[in-house]
Amino acid sequence: MRRAATPLLIVAALALGGCAIEPWVAPYERANLSDPIMSFSRDPVSASYMNHVHEVREGARGAGSAGGGGCGCN
Amino acid sequence: MRRLTLPVLALLCSFAAAPAAAVTSGSAAPDFVLKSAAGSNVRLSEMRGQVVMINFWASWCGPCRQEMPLLEKLQQRYGKLGFVMLGVNVEEQSQAAQKFLKDVPVSFPILWDTSNSVSRLYAVKAMPTSVIVDRDGKVRYIHPGYKAGDENTYSDTVRALLRE
Amino acid sequence: MAATRSGWRYGLLAALLLAGGADAAVLPEDRADLLYHSYDGGGVEVSGPSLLVRKSLGDSVSVYGNHYVDTVSSASIDVLTTASPYADERTEQGAGVDYLRDGTTLSLAYTNSDESDYKADTVSFDISQDMFGDLTTVTLGYSQGNDKIGKSNDPAFAATATRQHYRVGLSQVISKNMLLALNLETITDQGFLNNPYRSVRYLDPLSALGYSYEPEIYPATHTSDAVTLRARYYLPYRAAVYGEYRRYGDTWGIDANTWEIGYLHPWRENWLLEFRLRQYSQEAADFYSDLFPRQQAQNFLARDKELSTFSSRSLGVTVSYDPGLHWNFIERTAFTLSLDHIQFNYEDFRDLTKAATPGSEPLYEYTANVLQLYVSLWY
Numbered sequence: 377m378r379r380a381a382t383p384l385l386i387v388a389a390l391a392l393g394g395c396a397i398e399p400w401v402a403p404y405e406r407a408n409l410s411d412p413i414m415s416f417s418r419d420p421v422s423a424s425y426m427n428h429v430h431e432v433r434e435g436a437r438g439a440g441s442a443g444g445g446g447c448g449c450n
Numbered sequence: 451m452r453r454l455t456l457p458v459l460a461l462l463c464s465f466a467a468a469p470a471a472a473v474t475s476g477s478a479a480p481d482f483v484l485k486s487a488a489g490s491n492v493r494l495s496e497m498r499g500q501v502v503m504i505n506f507w508a509s510w511c512g513p514c515r516q517e518m519p520l521l522e523k524l525q526q527r528y529g530k531l532g533f534v535m536l537g538v539n540v541e542e543q544s545q546a547a548q549k550f551l552k553d554v555p556v557s558f559p560i561l562w563d564t565s566n567s568v569s570r571l572y573a574v575k576a577m578p579t580s581v582i583v584d585r586d587g588k589v590r591y592i593h594p595g596y597k598a599g600d601e602n603t604y605s606d607t608v609r610a611l612l613r614e
Numbered sequence: 615m616a617a618t619r620s621g622w623r624y625g626l627l628a629a630l631l632l633a634g635g636a637d638a639a640v641l642p643e644d645r646a647d648l649l650y651h652s653y654d655g656g657g658v659e660v661s662g663p664s665l666l667v668r669k670s671l672g673d674s675v676s677v678y679g680n681h682y683v684d685t686v687s688s689a690s691i692d693v694l695t696t697a698s699p700y701a702d703e704r705t706e707q708g709a710g711v712d713y714l715r716d717g718t719t720l721s722l723a724y725t726n727s728d729e730s731d732y733k734a735d736t737v738s739f740d741i742s743q744d745m746f747g748d749l750t751t752v753t754l755g756y757s758q759g760n761d762k763i764g765k766s767n768d769p770a771f772a773a774t775a776t777r778q779h780y781r782v783g784l785s786q787v788i789s790k791n792m793l794l795a796l797n798l799e800t801i802t803d804q805g806f807l808n809n810p811y812r813s814v815r816y817l818d819p820l821s822a823l824g825y826s827y828e829p830e831i832y833p834a835t836h837t838s839d840a841v842t843l844r845a846r847y848y849l850p851y852r853a854a855v856y857g858e859y860r861r862y863g864d865t866w867g868i869d870a871n872t873w874e875i876g877y878l879h880p881w882r883e884n885w886l887l888e889f890r891l892r893q894y895s896q897e898a899a900d901f902y903s904d905l906f907p908r909q910q911a912q913n914f915l916a917r918d919k920e921l922s923t924f925s926s927r928s929l930g931v932t933v934s935y936d937p938g939l940h941w942n943f944i945e946r947t948a949f950t951l952s953l954d955h956i957q958f959n960y961e962d963f964r965d966l967t968k969a970a971t972p973g974s975e976p977l978y979e980y981t982a983n984v985l986q987l988y989v990s991l992w993y
Contacts, residue, residue, distance in 0.1 A: 399747025403577045404540035404569045405790050408848040410510040413878045413886070416785075416795060416844060421647035421666040421680075422952060422986055429653060429984055433958075435896050435920050436862035436870040438799035438840035444785020445793040445846070448748030449511045449577045450595035450638040512640055553940075575747070576638060595638055597673045 403448055410447035417441060473572050475590060479504075479583040482568045484538065484561035487551070492536070492559050495587065501533045501611045502583040503604065506563075506574050508540050509550040513596040514578040518554050520601040524608065525558040531612050532585070538563050540574070580604065584611050638717050639744045639751075641676040644669050646991045655956065655982020657689040674714050680725075682706040691919070691978060695966045696813055696827060704729035710738075717744035731764040731810075740781070748787075755781035759803075765810045775805030791848035798841045808832035814917035816906035817972060824972040825905060831915050833901075838864035842872075854878040867900030868921065876930075888932040888952075895925040904964050905973045919978065922963040930954035930984075945992045952986035 401409070408414060417423045427440045473480065479502075483493040494502065505521055507514035518537075525535045535558035539547045542564050551560065563569055572581060576594030582604070584590045591607050593600065645668055652661040662683035670676040682705070689699040710723030721740040727733065740755035759777035778801070785795040808830050818826035842860040849855060860872040876890035899921040901914035932952040939947045957979070964975040 397746055399749050401747075401749060401787050401790050402566070402569065402574065403579075403748065404506065404508065404566055404574055406577070406787075407508065407510050407541055408791050409787060409793065411848065411852075411854075413852075413854040413880065414793060414846055414848055416793070416846065419647065419950065419988070419990065421649045421664055421988060421990075422950070424666075424680075425649065425651050425664060425682075425986065426954070426984070429954075430894070433920060434870065434894060434926070435864075435866075435868040435899070436840060436860070436872065436894075437838060438779070438801050438862070439781075439797040439842040439860055440799075442783060442785060442795035442797055442842070442844050443742060443753060444751035444783075444795055445787060447511050447577065447640065448638075448744070448787075449513045449640050450597065512643075 406446075406448050409445050410449075414445060416443065416445065473581070473589055473592065475592065477589055479581070479587050479589045480571045482571060484563055484568060487548070487560040487562070492561055494536075494583075497534055497536075497583075498587050499532070499585055501528075501585060501608055502536060503533070503608065504536045504538055504572070504581040504583065506538050506540055506569060506572070506577065506579045506581075508577060509546040510541075511577045515550065515554070516598075517578060517596045517601070518550075518556065522554075522556045522558070524601065524604060525556070527605070528608055528612065529557075533608055533612060534558065536561055538568055540566060540569050540577075542566075582607050582611065584614065638748065639714060639719060639742075641670050641674075641712060641714050641719075642668060644676075644993050646993070647988055649986060649988035651987075652985040653982060654985075656691060656958070656980040657694065658982075659687045660684050676712040676714075678710050680706070680708040682708075684729075691965065691967065691980075692812060697811060702730055704732075717748070718742070731766045733762040733764075735760045736777070738779075750787070751783075751785040753781070753783035753785075755779070755783075757781075761805070763806050763810060768810075771810060773806030773810070775803055775807055777801060777803040791850075793844075793846045795844040796841070797844075798839070800837065800839050802835070802837040804835045807834065807836055808916070809918065812918055814903070814906060814915040815966075815972075816909050816911060818909070826909070828909055828915070830917060831913070833866065833914055836864060836866055838862065838868075852880055862896075866921070868896055868898070870894065870896035884936045884938060886932075886934040886936075888930075888934075890930045890932075892928045892930070893925070894927075896923065898923040898962055902962070904962050917963075919960060919963040923961040924959060924963065925961075926956055926958045928954050928956035943993045947992070948990040950986070950988050950990065952984075952988075954984040956982045956984065958982070 412418055431437050479494060481493065481495045483491050486492045509515065521535055521537065537556065537558060537560045539560060540563050541547055544562055544564070578596050580593045581589055582591040590611060593603070647666045649664040651664060653659070662685045664680065664682040666678065666680045668676060668678035684704040686702045686704065693699055704727060706725060706727040708723060708725035710721060713720045719742040723738040725736045736757055736759040738755060738757040740753060742751060742753040744751050757779035761775040763773040763775065765771035780800045781798070783795065783797040785793065788794050812830050813827035814830050815825045815827050818824065840860055840862045842858060844856065844858045846854055846856040856876050858874040862870040872894045874890060874892040876888060879887045881887055899916055901912060902916045902921045904917060906915060930953065932950060934948050934950040936946065936948045960978045963978050965978040966975055968976055
């Protein structure tokens with residue numbers, strides 16, 4: 377079974393490639409995702425300030441921002 | 451049995467790879483009927499003889515909102531020459547779209563595709579999507595998305611099809 | 615053999631991810647925000663403005679500029695026990711450009727932070743790619759920072775530090791109503807990493823207080839890893855609920871956990887309310903101690919409460935109002951008020967303003983209030 381692992385992985389990759397994963401949320405179904413309340417960073421000026429407030433007083437730092445979601449237009 | 455799983459999966463996937471609705475340039479535009487904002491039902495096949503541009507849009511889509519006044523310009527310019535713009539709104543609830551249309555009024559029909567049946571029929575892959583159909587009901591041009599300047603391409607295509 | 619096997623798999627994974635192909639995206643919105651911020655807690659008052667302006671140039675490019683000021687008046691616990699209250703001003707300016715082509719966004723940014731005894735320059739580069747029908751966004755980023763440290767009472771003092779940030783992010787649309795995001799960031803710095811004014815204390819029977827001070831000594835390198843998982847869910851009556859968890863660890867021995875949950879509630883046509891709760895806890899750095907047993911007890915010494923074992927809990931509320939203004943080129947406006955109340959509780963940092971036998975002073979705790987008032991314009 378172990379010897380077959382690598383060739384199997386190649387076949388799996390090809391099979392999935394042939395599949396061309398269909399998006400399960402169509403572009404016209406993104407009404408809710410495009411709502412400003414669904415944005416990870418709705419007000420950048422405020423998010424950046426609060427991140428600073430925390431970073432200055434805490435030992436932890438990093439991994440503060442996220443993007444993505446949205447309307448997915450164009 | 452385990453040995454067959456992967457090949458069977460690959461076989462199934464190769465079938466799944468083919469798109470469900472083949473709306474490509476040259477194919478017949480699938481017919482549909484939708485309720486319009488004016489209250490009447492609008493059927494695509496009734497437009498046979500005219501050049502039709504089907505624009506899939508939503509009020510929550512920035513580029514769609516940007517494009518709307520330019521689509522109105524196209525309608526004003528070519529409407530008398532046998533052209534009709536159909537604005538197919540893809541939202542489940544129409545209130546936001548109606549509010550938008552109050553600010554940006556248009557003279558062409560706005561159709562409510564609330565169940566997304568037409569969006570699926572036309573395999574809409576981007577927001578907005580514009581499909582231009584010729585006088586014989588054949589799809590001649592599909593344009594996903596909108597960027598400044600695209601209205602010139604629409605104008606050129608419509609003008610060429612009107613001359614046919 | 616094992617190494618090449620792993621190599622195969624990572625290569626395959628990369629091929630799979632990239633097989634999704636490039637999709638498309640839009641640039642960030644054009645907007646201007648003017649913020650008044652105020653922090654008041656633990657004897658420290660910091661307030662000032664922050665102006666952020668963003669404008670797109672054509673369909674592919676978006677630029678932004680930020681001007682931020684901190685006016686500090688500090689009579690903090692550290693200051694009260696080892697120095698005298700001071701006032702200072704820090705100005706931070708930044709600018710950046712985003713370039714969008716198909717589904718790829720390239721971002722370049724520069725920030726400069728300037729105060730009387732500390733100057734920091736940072737350059738960042740990020741690349742973001744939309745794929746799988748715009749359901750997935752992958753981001754990679756790198757930042758480089760250069761700091762110059764001075765001492766207000768010693769003009770001859772000059773030290774430097776450099777920083778490097780490495781970022782990876784994955785954002786995924788789970789359903790019509792749910793988003794998930796995973797972010798990883800590794801930061802490595804080297805140089806002069808401590809505060810030139812701060813001291814540590816050690817037991818000193820010869821001293822009147824029972825303890826004496828000596829300057830803090832930090833390692834010359836520091837590498838940290840942080841991973842954040844975020845989720846946001848849309849509720850059918852138009853509201854959103856979100857959660858966030860961050861795990862942090864570094865080479866100084868600090869382990870921290872951050873939890874945040876929040877709820878957004880649009881009300882009527884024009885109002886938006888947000889309620890949030892944040893919980894933070896950390897374990898002290900290896901070389902931290904509130905009271906060292908003797909002078910030069912170890913190679914590295916710290917008594918910075920930011921490196922101690924502590925937890926903080928904060929409650930926040932935001933109220934935002936959109937009057938529905940439509941004027942000339944201004945599409946939309948909003949007025950926002952945000953308040954956060956933070957409670958800090960230290961487990962191994964003691965309040966030296968309250969005299970007692972060294973090592974048995976009460977544990978320090980304080981509360982802080984953060985106020986934000988801002989106007990936003992979209993055009």
